[in-house]
Amino acid sequence: AQKITQTQPGMFVQEKEAVTLDCTYDTSDPSYGLFWYKQPSSGEMIFLIYQGSYDQQNATEGRYSLNFQKARKSANLVISASQLGDSAMYFCAMREVAGGTSYGKLTFGQGTILTVHP
């Protein structure tokens, strides 16, 4: 079963507007971590934001915020005031603890390509 689902293969946004990238996950582990990464055309993986399953507040990192809805198992990334440089592939990923045997393995979603129009 797919553990991380990103249902938007591609998204378009106008420069300076906000955009939400969707991510749902599936786990029975009460302790897990959710990551978002950006992959520009140059190929490197750039960390954007992290949310722990026990964190009370939604995570924020500058223009990035994570809309964490634990009961719905969703962890949507919100990018405010989009910039042309935000055009990239975005990945949602989950790290489970699973009784201490997950060994930090990250499971990735399929990714969403974001295009920012001027």
Next chain:
Amino acid sequence: NAGVTQTPKFRVLKTGQSMTLLCAQDMNHEYMYWYRQDPGMGLRLIHYSVGEGTTAKGEVPDGYNVSRLKKQNFLLGLESAAPSQTSVYFCASSSRLPRGRDGYTFGSGTRLTVV
């Protein structure tokens, strides 16, 4: 700069040839991982290691072997390359409970084409 270094960055192989991808990290991380990235499928775990001398299979291990003889190095081998192994390969390392910005460090990737 500290981080994860992958070599080579690009490689073209003929079907049946073998090669080794090298990953080196200088952050004293216990865990290391090899992922492959294919269009529409995100990154999928090939093999991982939880310490020197240990390796384990991930989601897509067939056709690959790995070794971790030293803590800082994690090698990915293709014994007999196939066109289906054309992909971008990423190495990553982490501490035992990765979280936040420093949770995982990724290499810059290796683009492998098998013809």
